[in-house]
Amino acid sequence: MQGPATPTPSALREALQRAGYLADEDLATTVWLAGELQRPLLLEGDAGVGKTALAQALAQVQGAVLVRLQCFEGLDLAQAAYEWNYGRQLMAIRLHDGQPGSVKESDVFSRDYLLERPLLKAISQDGPCVLLIDEIDRADEAFEAFLLEVLAEYQITVPEIGTLRAHHIPRVILTSNGTRELSDALRRRCLYHHLDYPTLEREIAIVKTALPEADTRLVEDAVQFVQRLRHEDLSKTPGIAETLDWVRALHRMNHHTLPEDMAVLLTTLGCLLKTREDRFALGAERARQLVEGRRTVGVAEKAPANVVAS
Amino acid sequence: MNLQPALAPTEALAGFAALLRDHGLTVGVAEQQAMLQAALRLGGLREAPVRAAWRAIACHSAREWRLWPDLFDRYWHPERLRGTVRVSGQTRPTRDLRQAVQQMREQMGSAQQPPTSAKSAPQTAADASHTGQGDSDAGSPRAMGGASRHAPQVEALHRRDGQMWLPQELGELQRLARQITAQLRPLPMRRWQPRQPGKRLDLRRTLRRSVAWGGEPLAPAWQVRREEPPRLFILADVSRSMEAHAALFLRVARAFAQAAQARVFVFHTRLAEVTPLMQRDSATVQEKINAVTAGFGAGTRIAASLQDFARVHARAQLRRGAHVWVMSDGFDTDAPDQLAEALRSLRGHGARITWFHPTRTLPAAAALQGARSHIQRFVPLASLADLAAARHLLH
Numbered sequence: 201m202q203g204p205a206t207p208t209p210s211a212l213r214e215a216l217q218r219a220g221y222l223a224d225e226d227l228a229t230t231v232w233l234a235g236e237l238q239r240p241l242l243l244e245g246d247a248g249v250g251k252t253a254l255a256q257a258l259a260q261v262q263g264a265v266l267v268r269l270q271c272f273e274g275l276d277l278a279q280a281a282y283e284w285n286y287g288r289q290l291m292a293i294r295l296h297d298g299q300p301g302s303v304k305e306s307d308v309f310s311r312d313y314l315l316e317r318p319l320l321k322a323i324s325q326d327g328p329c330v331l332l333i334d335e336i337d338r339a340d341e342a343f344e345a346f347l348l349e350v351l352a353e354y355q356i357t358v359p360e361i362g363t364l365r366a367h368h369i370p371r372v373i374l375t376s377n378g379t380r381e382l383s384d385a386l387r388r389r390c391l392y393h394h395l396d397y398p399t400l401e402r403e404i405a406i407v408k409t410a411l412p413e414a415d416t417r418l419v420e421d422a423v424q425f426v427q428r429l430r431h432e433d434l435s436k437t438p439g440i441a442e443t444l445d446w447v448r449a450l451h452r453m454n455h456h457t458l459p460e461d462m463a464v465l466l467t468t469l470g471c472l473l474k475t476r477e478d479r480f481a482l483g484a485e486r487a488r489q490l491v492e493g494r495r496t497v498g499v500a501e502k503a504p505a506n507v508v509a510s
Numbered sequence: 511m512n513l514q515p516a517l518a519p520t521e522a523l524a525g526f527a528a529l530l531r532d533h534g535l536t537v538g539v540a541e542q543q544a545m546l547q548a549a550l551r552l553g554g555l556r557e558a559p560v561r562a563a564w565r566a567i568a569c570h571s572a573r574e575w576r577l578w579p580d581l582f583d584r585y586w587h588p589e590r591l592r593g594t595v596r597v598s599g600q601t602r603p604t605r606d607l608r609q610a611v612q613q614m615r616e617q618m619g620s621a622q623q624p625p626t627s628a629k630s631a632p633q634t635a636a637d638a639s640h641t642g643q644g645d646s647d648a649g650s651p652r653a654m655g656g657a658s659r660h661a662p663q664v665e666a667l668h669r670r671d672g673q674m675w676l677p678q679e680l681g682e683l684q685r686l687a688r689q690i691t692a693q694l695r696p697l698p699m700r701r702w703q704p705r706q707p708g709k710r711l712d713l714r715r716t717l718r719r720s721v722a723w724g725g726e727p728l729a730p731a732w733q734v735r736r737e738e739p740p741r742l743f744i745l746a747d748v749s750r751s752m753e754a755h756a757a758l759f760l761r762v763a764r765a766f767a768q769a770a771q772a773r774v775f776v777f778h779t780r781l782a783e784v785t786p787l788m789q790r791d792s793a794t795v796q797e798k799i800n801a802v803t804a805g806f807g808a809g810t811r812i813a814a815s816l817q818d819f820a821r822v823h824a825r826a827q828l829r830r831g832a833h834v835w836v837m838s839d840g841f842d843t844d845a846p847d848q849l850a851e852a853l854r855s856l857r858g859h860g861a862r863i864t865w866f867h868p869t870r871t872l873p874a875a876a877a878l879q880g881a882r883s884h885i886q887r888f889v890p891l892a893s894l895a896d897l898a899a900a901r902h903l904l905h
Contacts, residue, residue: 209552209559226562229552233563236551237544244572246825273736274703278718286721340703378572378826387570388536394575433821433855477858 208232212261221250221257222406230393231258240351240372242336242387245395248439251375255332258371264328267370269318271339277346281319281356289313309360319350322370329370336386337376344386351389400427403443410444415456421491422447422458428490429472432482438472446471462488520546526585527568533581534786535574541567573783573823679894680761686897687765693905694740694770697831701736708732740833742772743824743861747838749778749810755868755892759837762897764788775823777815779843783823810841812877813848820856830860837866837891840878849877853884864904866891 213228223231231254234241243251259266269280289308296303316324322331336344350356354366374390376382398406403423411419426443438446449468450458459465462484469487473479523545527537548563561582569575583590704712715731723729744766746759766772767788774788775781816836820828828834834856842849856863864887867873872888889900 225558226565229559229562230566233548233551233566237547239544241566244575273701276704284722290721290724380827384536384570388540390570391566392569392571392575393566394569394572433817435858 215261216254216257217409219257219260220409221253222402222409223254224402227254227393227395230391234391235371237391238369240374240390242374242376242382242390242392243395244376244378244392246397246437246439247377248437248441249395249397250440251373251395252332252334255330255373255375258373259330262328262330262371264330264371265325266330266332267318267322267325268332268334270334271336271343273338273340275339275343277343279317280343281317281346281350282358283315283317284309284360285313285315311361314358314361320356320364322372323350323354323356323364323366325366325368325370328368331370331372333372333374335377336374337378337380337382341383344383348385348389351386397427397430397437398440400424403427403440406440407443407447411447411451414447414451417457418450418455419447422450424493425458425490426472428493429482432486432490434473434475434478434481436474436478438474442472442474458491465491519549529585530568530581533577535568535577535581536570537568573786683761683765683894683897684769686894686901687762687769690901690904691740691742691766691770693901694742694833695905696737696739699736699738702733703736704731705734706732708734710734738831740770740831741827741829742766742770742833742835743775743819743828744772744835745775745777745781745815745819745837747778747810747812747836748776749841751810751841752839752868755837755839758891758893759866762891763837773824773827775815775819777812777819778810779814780811781815781818781823809843810838811844812836812838812840812842813844813852816849816852816856820852820859828856828859828861832859832861834861834863835866836863839867839869840865840873840875842875842877844877846877846880850881850884853881857884862886864889868892 209225209229209232212232213223213225216223216228216231231241233239243254245251255268256266258264292308292313293303314320318331322329333347336347351372354369355363357363397403400423403426404420407414407419407423408416423443426438426446430437446468449471453468459468465487466482466484469479469482473482523542527542527545530537544567545564548567549560552559552563565575565578565582569578702710702712704715710733712731712733715733716727716729719729719731720727744763746756746763748756748760752759760776763772763774767774767785773783773785775783775785824832840849853863863885865873865878865885866889868891870890870892872878887903889903890896891900
């Protein structure tokens with residue numbers, strides 16, 4: 201693998217941590233292994249659990265260029281890999297119009313006239329590169345089949361030129377939200393990791409790393425609230441990004457703990473709940489229960505005196 | 511790693527791969543090579559990294575990801591599982607007459623010796639070395655493995671009179687499944703997708719293509735309205751009360767898994783996806799389903815299973831136009847109002863719920879009575895003829 205090599209999984213984990221991404225040991229091992237075996241890494245998990253952030257942090261750690269391909273319905277070769285720069289080709293032909301024999305076909309079908317889209321760009325990088333293929337489940341099956349060549353051989357075949365091989369094999373990270381089953385062929389070419397919502401401790405650590413200036417008490421209470429909220433029957437479960445947004449919002453509003461006034465709390469919940477149904481499902485009463493859950497379950501049962509004191 | 515010194519690592523790994531394959535994971539030679547490579551690079555002595563690395567190599571989907579810790583421990587650390595129910599892919603003694611007689615003799619010969627049929631995968635690392643020998647000690651973990659409830663209970667799923675299916679009946683079921691699948695309307699989307707020939711001119715793409723010919727639209731691009739194939743989810747109740755009917759349900763589910771790419775789940779106290787087992791054309795599907803469900807406790811938790819289904823397993827795929835077929839008698843050990851709540855939440859995702867019940871009349875279960883408003887249709891299903899009769903209703 202190109203770029204500054206990371207000798208062990210734990211070194212990679214520490215490097216990722218310095219880049220602001222707290223990976224658990226299993227994830228660090230998997231990312232390290234993907235580099236060692238030169239295999240793409242397929243990350244699955246709900247939205248907002250840090251799939252895309254991992255690619256960004258990895259690029260930062262490796263000092264690599266991050267090339268991102270955002271997939272969508274109808275994504276085709278011309279948008280993902282390469283396209284001929286027809287305008288430039290025509291211009292070249294017109295410029296040499298009066299001079300017979302001066303322009304050969306091979307001249308206008310050379311690399312100069314090729315528009316690089318993300319896949320070709322990643323393959324033709326001279327230095328280390330992280331290729332992020334985001335939300336692959338949104339692309340069509342046909343595109344998935346095309347990707348197989350790129351992911352297995354790290355090469356792209358352009359009929360007019362030939363096969364373009366990667367000088368430096370890029371580290372490829374694919375992410376999927378699971379809205380569509382991916383083909384077995386694609387899955388088998390990748391290492392697989394399923395990212396879940398983080399545990400309480402890990403999420404607190406993540407928020408503290410991202411927002412060191414926020415009050416510790418606020419971070420702990422807010423994360424507990426979000427963790428509890430994830431057990432509610434919501435149509436969009438809040439991810440880590442939402443937690444960060446929410447804590448950031450509360451911090452900006454100069455709160456040092458969760459606001460006692462439910463009306464204030466509810467006005468900020470737009471950071472966490474992103475659909476109308478979810479917003480209406482969580483009234484003031486339910487929000488209070490979720491906030492107070494921490495006191496009854498966490499502290500009060502063991503030492504009620506503490507609660508009174510606090 | 512807890513390997514016995516006498517056992518070659520490759521042999522132990524091959525045994526592990528066989529166990530993984532038995533549980534529906536795709537682990538071929540390439541994966542085994544990658545696993546060996548990973549172990550070598552990580553230094554095979556430290557377990558945690560090897561475990562994580564192998565998980566990344568062997569698992570290819572969320573279902574397999576969740577299965578992994580259990581399978582890994584079962585094979586490499588059988589001692590940790592002492593006292594729990596152990597599950598293997600091998601639960602059904604064969605129905606071949608000669609082997610059955612042989613087995614009876616063996617059982618009479620030694621009361622302690624458990625029945626042995628052809629071994630499939632070794633169940634622990636220690637077993638891997640004995641794979642060729644075909645004997646098993648009474649105390650070995652495998653002897654306790656294999657859906658280790660009493661044999662007759664496990665048998666019940668596949669030793670029913672009504673379960674002997676003739677090839678023409680199977681053919682009829684497949685044909686019915688294809689017919690019904692054809693009736694399930696594909697869901698028209700708002701978006702258009704490129705298709706030659708199509709209904710509508712894709713102006714943007716046509717103009718873009720025309721640049722190659724100096725602006726002449728020589729190669730018009732067309733598009734058609736995008737249609738999503740209907741999504742079908744089948745949830746079959748395999749609890750004790752449904753033992754008599756589970757075989758039929760699973761056959762029906764399997765026919766639809768093949769005809770309509772349905773995702774199939776089984777439940778009694780927990781929910782487990784069995785789609786990969788259904789898509790393979792193998793005679794041992796039934797025993798594998800037994801294996802999957804063997805660790806389940808008693809009772810039927812329909813509401814909890816449905817909630818688990820909606821919130822974990824099919825979360826991203828339950829959309830408008832999804833069909834959810836529940837095959838159950840409706841007897842639920844959860845609180846009655848919980849079922850209504852679970853069904854309401856499923857409906858909230860836009861899914862249409864059809865309830866297949868094995869009785870002629872509507873199920874009398876209290877939970878189901880309270881939840882009737884959320885169920886679009888009740889269909890009796892006790893035989894193939896019932897499915898044939900209901901085919902016009904399923905669309």
